[in-house]
Amino acid sequence: MSTDEDDVLAANRAFYEAFNAKDLPAMDALWARSASVACVHPGWNVLAGREPVMASWTAILGNAAQPRVQSGAESVYLFGDLAYVICRELVSGSPLAATNVFVREDAAWRIVHHHSSPVAVS
């Protein structure tokens, strides 16, 4: 039997798998339907609401030149029906840090917020 922590990590992996497969329906299914969603892509301003967030994924996953994201070093922070994962991302050799927030909705962990930002390499 999987723990909540396992399930949140699986949802986090599914997010990066949908990203790398450029699978827009899978990405759409991962985002919450009842709870309000938001997103901060690297270098972007805040996107709030399902429509602008999904429009951004349509653009990003529809971009043939969009490189893959390798994720790792995940830590899960669990608070009942809300959880967030802090992890690392690597895109074309550039490191980023991400905060991914999940809510339990219809017995599944769905994303409500993704915030990813570049880590300066000195």
Place this chain on the structure above:
Amino acid sequence: MSTDEDDVLAANRAFYEAFNAKDLPAMDALWARSASVACVHPGWNVLAGREPVMASWTAILGNAAQPRVQSGAESVYLFGDLAYVICRELVSGSPLAATNVFVREDAAWRIVHHHSSPVAVS
């Protein structure tokens, strides 16, 4: 009587007030004691745990050249005893986006995670 949303916004304001006053004891008091904390400063790698997070605040607030942060455009996302605020920051004219996560601990809203990142200006 204040709502949870009011109280979370007040905690978010107190965070930026402590920052701008370079008030390390106030900043320390705002961070959770029981829950695990983490922090991603703009361009920094992930800091996990109270010791590295508070060491970063000691360095930042102890830096005489550290400019003020102006915060605004706050949105609160409330999930029982956990909440997060997505807001804008302005530092020396440069825009940033922030995700601040709060947990209700000892009847007070305390910060468990701060993630701030630059918004690219085109």
